[in-house]
Amino acid sequence: MTVPARSADLAAQPLAHALALHAQCYTDPAMVAVDRRWIFDRGWQLVAHVCQLRAPGDHAIADLGGLPVIAVRGADGVVRVMHNVCRHRAGPLAQCDGLGAKSLRCRYHGWTYTLDGQLRTATEMAGAADFDVGDIRLPQLAVRVWQGMVFAAVDAAMAPPFEAFVAGIDARIGEDRALDTYGHHHRVGYDIACNWKVYVDNYLEGYHVPHVHPELNRLLDYRSYVTETAEWYSFQFSPLESGEGLYGSGDALYYWLWPNTMLNILPGRLQTNRIIPKGVDRCRVEFDFYYAPDDSDAGRARRDADLAFSDVVQDEDIGICEDVQRGLASGSYTAGRLNPLRENAVHHFHELLRRVYRDAAFPPVS
């Protein structure tokens, strides 16, 4: 498995002189396996929110860059994330989220596992020699629950230490936004004809907002839009003036966490995006909306307005991302200059990617 780009295309670049990531990294089918092994398996990925896993047996499924997983709260109260792949012949244990399961039963032939992933019964297997259900468990991932969100890593030894991954975010969010008390309201998924990195790139800059999102542009103060980068994440910040019918006024905080998680934090609302690769020129974006508890009619109306408005912005982003994927694949383009003022977070993402791809192409000799 190799990265197809030349080493010169993967060299680190100072912001003021930076080019975007080489087009081949978005279009070469060989990159799918590279991204899975070197990025997704070695990163912290968002699986669920604790409000989906309040009681034993509550579970939520997710796709971690091609690995199906299931998050389950066990009888002992511990949240585990396990492969959602039966050890018999790879059937799924769960196909949707659910509440209060007593066990995990494979849909294919009915093998049944305990909530902590131990095989308990295997139907009609008495004739199988040297077969002991006690030997069979679902593989588990490393798990961290932070700000009410459940993150998991396939290869925790190669992932950043979790504390470094989120360092500084708690202080910025502040204690008055208790994201772990929010409730799950709604999920929307979008299938998009672009590489997952195109979608992330687009998220990481407000440069396109005046051109692609005229309505959103009216709510945000583009001139005071600030983008900062940290080691493993970047965030965009803008004062927000939207009137009481939508978000009210306050801070809008938009975090991107390596490699594919976004946290959009507005007054009383958390919305997460997960960008799931589905091939070199396909991805699925899942939006989950969570809100501070509020049963009033006004609260309900605000949530409906939020969903409708988010859909408009997302349609605009999908259109431009699919156009960009066509441009990247056209043969007309390799890499253009980045805007140091407006695209510093894109540069930060591309530097992280180039570092990974250098390691993948030319692994350090040990």
Ligand code: FES
């Ligand atoms: S694949 Fe799970 S029981 Fe057969």
Ligand SMILES: [Fe+2]
């Ligand atoms: Fe956008």
